[in-house]
Amino acid sequence: MEQLTIVSAINKGLRRAMAADSKVLLMGEDIGKLGGVFRVTEGLQKEFSDERVIDSPLAESGIVGTAIGLALNGFRPVVEIQFDGFVYPAFDQIVSQMARMRYRSRGALSLPITMRIPFGGGIGSVEHHSESPEAYFSATPGLRVISAADSHDAYWMIQQAIFSDDPVIFLEPKRRYWQKGDVDTDADLSSAMPMFSAKVLTDGSDCTLISYGPTVVTALQAAKFAQEDGVGIEVIDMRSLSPIDMHTIATSVRKTGRVIVVHEAPGSGGLGAEIGQRIMETCFTDLKAPVLRVTGYDTPYPASRIEEHYLPDADRILDALEKVMSY
Amino acid sequence: MEQLTIVSAINKGLRRAMAADSKVLLMGEDIGKLGGVFRVTEGLQKEFSDERVIDSPLAESGIVGTAIGLALNGFRPVVEIQFDGFVYPAFDQIVSQMARMRYRSRGALSLPITMRIPFGGGIGSVEHHSESPEAYFSATPGLRVISAADSHDAYWMIQQAIFSDDPVIFLEPKRRYWQKGDVDTDADLSSAMPMFSAKVLTDGSDCTLISYGPTVVTALQAAKFAQEDGVGIEVIDMRSLSPIDMHTIATSVRKTGRVIVVHEAPGSGGLGAEIGQRIMETCFTDLKAPVLRVTGYDTPYPASRIEEHYLPDADRILDALEKVMSY
Amino acid sequence: MDGFDSVVQLLDSTGSPVIDSHYSSALDNSSLLALYRDMVLVRKLDEQATALQRQGELGLWAPLIGQEAAQIGSGRALAQRDYAFATYREHGVAWCRGIDPVDMLRFWRGTMHQAWDANLHRLYGYQVIIGAHALHATGYAMGAYLSGRSGTGNSETDQAVVAYFGDGAMSEGDVNESFVFAATYQAPIVFFCQNNQWAISEPTKRQSRIPLVQRAEGFGLRGIRVDGNDVIACHAVTAEALDRARSGGGPTLIEAVTYRMGAHTTSDDPTKYRDGSDDELWRSRDPIDRLRIYLRANEVLNDTFQSDLDAEATSLAERMRIGCRELPDPDPLSMFENVYCAPDARLDEQRSELKSILAKMGD
Amino acid sequence: MDGFDSVVQLLDSTGSPVIDSHYSSALDNSSLLALYRDMVLVRKLDEQATALQRQGELGLWAPLIGQEAAQIGSGRALAQRDYAFATYREHGVAWCRGIDPVDMLRFWRGTMHQAWDANLHRLYGYQVIIGAHALHATGYAMGAYLSGRSGTGNSETDQAVVAYFGDGAMSEGDVNESFVFAATYQAPIVFFCQNNQWAISEPTKRQSRIPLVQRAEGFGLRGIRVDGNDVIACHAVTAEALDRARSGGGPTLIEAVTYRMGAHTTSDDPTKYRDGSDDELWRSRDPIDRLRIYLRANEVLNDTFQSDLDAEATSLAERMRIGCRELPDPDPLSMFENVYCAPDARLDEQRSELKSILAKMGD
Numbered sequence A, B: 001m002e003q004l005t006i007v008s009a010i011n012k013g014l015r016r017a018m019a020a021d022s023k024v025l026l027m028g029e030d031i032g033k034l035g036g037v038f039r040v041t042e043g044l045q046k047e048f049s050d051e052r053v054i055d056s057p058l059a060e061s062g063i064v065g066t067a068i069g070l071a072l073n074g075f076r077p078v079v080e081i082q083f084d085g086f087v088y089p090a091f092d093q094i095v096s097q098m099a100r101m102r103y104r105s106r107g108a109l110s111l112p113i114t115m116r117i118p119f120g121g122g123i124g125s126v127e128h129h130s131e132s133p134e135a136y137f138s139a140t141p142g143l144r145v146i147s148a149a150d151s152h153d154a155y156w157m158i159q160q161a162i163f164s165d166d167p168v169i170f171l172e173p174k175r176r177y178w179q180k181g182d183v184d185t186d187a188d189l190s191s192a193m194p195m196f197s198a199k200v201l202t203d204g205s206d207c208t209l210i211s212y213g214p215t216v217v218t219a220l221q222a223a224k225f226a227q228e229d230g231v232g233i234e235v236i237d238m239r240s241l242s243p244i245d246m247h248t249i250a251t252s253v254r255k256t257g258r259v260i261v262v263h264e265a266p267g268s269g270g271l272g273a274e275i276g277q278r279i280m281e282t283c284f285t286d287l288k289a290p291v292l293r294v295t296g297y298d299t300p301y302p303a304s305r306i307e308e309h310y311l312p313d314a315d316r317i318l319d320a321l322e323k324v325m326s327y
Numbered sequence C, D: 001m002d003g004f005d006s007v008v009q010l011l012d013s014t015g016s017p018v019i020d021s022h023y024s025s026a027l028d029n030s031s032l033l034a035l036y037r038d039m040v041l042v043r044k045l046d047e048q049a050t051a052l053q054r055q056g057e058l059g060l061w062a063p064l065i066g067q068e069a070a071q072i073g074s075g076r077a078l079a080q081r082d083y084a085f086a087t088y089r090e091h092g093v094a095w096c097r098g099i100d101p102v103d104m105l106r107f108w109r110g111t112m113h114q115a116w117d118a119n120l121h122r123l124y125g126y127q128v129i130i131g132a133h134a135l136h137a138t139g140y141a142m143g144a145y146l147s148g149r150s151g152t153g154n155s156e157t158d159q160a161v162v163a164y165f166g167d168g169a170m171s172e173g174d175v176n177e178s179f180v181f182a183a184t185y186q187a188p189i190v191f192f193c194q195n196n197q198w199a200i201s202e203p204t205k206r207q208s209r210i211p212l213v214q215r216a217e218g219f220g221l222r223g224i225r226v227d228g229n230d231v232i233a234c235h236a237v238t239a240e241a242l243d244r245a246r247s248g249g250g251p252t253l254i255e256a257v258t259y260r261m262g263a264h265t266t267s268d269d270p271t272k273y274r275d276g277s278d279d280e281l282w283r284s285r286d287p288i289d290r291l292r293i294y295l296r297a298n299e300v301l302n303d304t305f306q307s308d309l310d311a312e313a314t315s316l317a318e319r320m321r322i323g324c325r326e327l328p329d330p331d332p333l334s335m336f337e338n339v340y341c342a343p344d345a346r347l348d349e350q351r352s353e354l355k356s357i358l359a360k361m362g363d
């Protein structure tokens, strides 16, 4: 067991994957000597050479597009997008090319690409540095989207993503980068929890609280307060945004009958809509109240001095809890 | 009253807007002499000169990006994206720039841009010509997204989009382009039905069928069959995908208690999820059955010889109807 | 070449050899005959596909007529181990890579997005998104170098990559970013731009006021402009650029000046935007005619070869007609395959749904 | 200029005038003094902002130190009626456009995305997405021509547009597409690329192996390379390019060769990727020093002016310190404003929700 921040857990996960397979290579802006603006790739270029940790020109479509070519040629590229807000220039390569290569070639070509994207707000930064773009990707057939909420998952899931033959968008909860947690780095990759499984973090019978990434911590805080008030909350860390582990979710909902989904992205058209709709389809007669969403508001990300009011917090979750309990 | 195809209704709408305001200009690939690959802009360059109907270089980000500059300089650009599948290279300009200009400038700058996009499948075409990208846009704060399902709406809504000071994505139901309908071209723009209102097309008390764009016709067909079987269906053409006219929808749902949403885009993460979730939030106690979705499957758009099986049809809607009626 | 600056030409439009200060042809007579045969057959292939579309057998077709020399000249310069990425119009290149013409039709008939084994033929399938594949090609080329399969100095095994695209594509961000990446990493790639004067209805000058080849200098690539209707020059120029790429000499942009003699696609009506005045000029520069004249004049091509070839073309066309009509429609349930490598519960549900619908329909 | 080919220079790093075959300075002594004052003040502004970030008053700051000549020289060449689009680093340009330094801080403190009236100052706000604004600038310039506000031949009213960006931005698709559009429509625009040798940790050669200015030729733009640390040359070159653009002479790409003397931003640690060996060389080319030496040598700058200027800088800094701390946080409810022009029911609901939360908190 090691106590690691999420940053260093990912770093160690990358190192282990690179050591295990010489076809794993890293590409992105400033990931070499600098080690990335968040230092996630620190030391890796020195260890593995600048042919495996490649500083790229400043062009995101170029990064993803050439990663596709590299993958076609047998590599397992792991590309870093410096911040969430800079992924959109690569959108065509992601949704029209990366997501479809296997489909259009009827299985002949697969693209084992991992796109690492630090995402979400709460770090007091300027415009375009606090985005939650997951809904665009989880709505795109052919992509897999996962997010780790703690160091343990960060370490294992990045490796699972890299060794997945499907392209994976790996969303890193930027504002939790420096949060520490225990990681058993000695275990075997095959013994890690499956990449697409949700994880039940707390046990409770009154309401299910579903989240992922940076707001898992927020959900846990809210659950603690509720517990103190005698309301039992089952917190689920989705971990996988596409596919959604409906089995784990439905099992919980059948027990609690009440659900709140929490994420930072704007509510309308966000992942919470899909989760709520799926729960309605699957557990209609079990539901005692509508699935509610506690999310970022339907605005562009606001100026950072007021971002605390934009981001879901424990209070807003507790308000929603009050509502679902009142049905 | 004139009998017009959707193509010629949009053409006439564009012409009228251009005649009314010299700041309206058209830009896109092949829209000049050729009149666009669907002939929507036919004759307009000849009538209004090549300074108002501008053939652009082959670069979608460039088209949207320069349209933003033109709009900042007082124009009302109407840009054509040749096919749905070619909009993604412009994604960054759309979501990071066009959608946010007004927000980030705190109202000082607005972008009265209309993006015309022929969308959807069913025309037997090759890859990337049959996409339904609406969920990406309707999930983006700052954009408005509308779609006309008939010639009348096509004529009026294109003009409303052009004279909106918010950027509007105008989705044209490609496979219905040649469908004819009555248009009262003599009326006044101000007397047209508001752009963001949904329209109730048929009256019924058993189930609400919600759709937009090319599948409105499909929904009407299904409703007719159901009616023959004595099941009363209220068909709603959403017209506006963002914002969603929840008032009209909720009014119907309170009456019927059952809902089916129909669209061509893949179900997961599609607009149907947001509609279903919103209905659950708003009308939970009125619902007699879960809101169901009849949509494209969660795959990339398939080869055209099997697209008929991908696209929602009346049979699939009637199957869903059977399900919701069985609750 | 009339109206175009500094264009490499080895055979002019009258069929006369041209001396170039740098390039010469390494092709013997039988190679020239082979190129001639290729061009005649792909033109026939193209005509037949166009006819099949008119008969309703294909949804669409993008004719290559006029561009045979550019595609065959460059396509035959590729070694088997090289890899090519092309657009929707490179039927001639596909021919050179050994793709069965009937397989080409699958895409246009709508039975498959990609019909052939890209790794076997070392040709990626038809790409529709303008310019996107230029980045794939560049990444593939970077990979060839990184994995020691290019730039080693072994002229038997070193590989190169070719990316085909048109004059219109030169405006897309992706193509320009490809130039940046190729130059930065000195990737073993040749960008082969067929300037056929038109991007659907837009003349090349809508994309650039200066010759497209000059774009190369701006990015630090080598640039060569070649008569795209001269199959010998296209071959020579491409062969040299490939050699250079394979040996670590860096990327090249080739602009092949040619002409789209037909419509953009079978859905297009060129009379809307071009008056036909150029058509005659370009007919006089026909890529096949000039080689025929040369081969005839030099008694390389005789009547027997020509009539055999005509017969071969006729039977190719017949094979296409029959093959096209026999192409099986895909199993509707196959639409759920290969979205992912890993199994997917949601897709399984949807497959079951469609399966039961199909079963009902079958009743 | 040492190590850089064919760079326009009018004042060398020792403060001696240089004769250029084409360019000369149109600036009289009082104009030169004014440029000197601008540069001294924006450097102070920059130092003060950096200090405010260190003190926790700003979330971030992107220092301009080293780039004063490029920004002031070009910024002062703009006419009031011209329009500029800049990145996050163009504080010197913002200064020239009359932006209050305290307003510049709003963005970096996180109180506003855009702090000033773009149309009033004819400077669009700080743009974060690398290269995106180059297209906005191009479109704006196309609009100036289309609406008869440029290229009319009236040198008093014709307008031009400037787009600022860095060496890294030259790789983005958007910047290259801007070149295409600008060239095709002969838009009245000047692309001003400050090559400060670094894009965060990546040296310019990661973007291009050849001088960036050569990119211009590839697109049919005029290209000029200027000593970006020579304010006089930057002014002259920009003024000429603007004149040309305004009069319908077409677009220009200027590469201003300069150096980022500080960190990329206050979050950056340059010791991770550059060893400081170049720092000294570039300190000897300091843009302010050389003009001071020249002005002193020619007795244009005297002690009184210098000490007045120092006092002005001190009080500017003080004003920034006070102003920054006094910048009001936005009303949280303002986050719902201006998403749309038209009213929005959903946002109204959400506003009410936040309002009641705030009210509860207030209790």
Ligand SMILES: Cc1ncc(C[n+]2csc(CCOP(=O)(O)OP(=O)(O)O)c2C)c(N)n1
Pocket: B029, B058, B060, B082, B086, B089, C089, C128, C129, C130, C165, C166, C167, C168, C169, C170, C196, C198, C199, C200, C260, C264
């Ligand atoms: C990204 C994108 N935008 C637009 C289109 C529509 N389109 C198909 S072909 C074409 C013209 C291409 O011209 P060019 O690159 O010269 O190739 P050519 O067709 O002449 O071979 C256009 C605009 C597309 N396929 N992809």
Ligand SMILES: Cc1ncc(C[n+]2csc(CCOP(=O)(O)OP(=O)(O)O)c2C)c(N)n1
Pocket: A029, A058, A060, A082, A086, A089, D089, D128, D129, D130, D165, D166, D167, D168, D169, D170, D196, D198, D199, D200, D260, D264
């Ligand atoms: C599209 C996009 N990608 C990445 C970034 C992150 N980023 C911010 S500044 C920068 C380097 C820019 O270098 P350059 O263009 O030379 O400008 P400079 O910072 O040197 O002034 C990068 C990579 C961004 N802001 N936008």
Ligand SMILES: [Mg+2]
Pocket: C166, C167, C168, C194, C195, C196, C197, C198, C199, C200
């Ligand atoms: Mg072309």
Ligand SMILES: [Mg+2]
Pocket: D166, D167, D168, D194, D195, D196, D197, D198, D199, D200
């Ligand atoms: Mg720089």
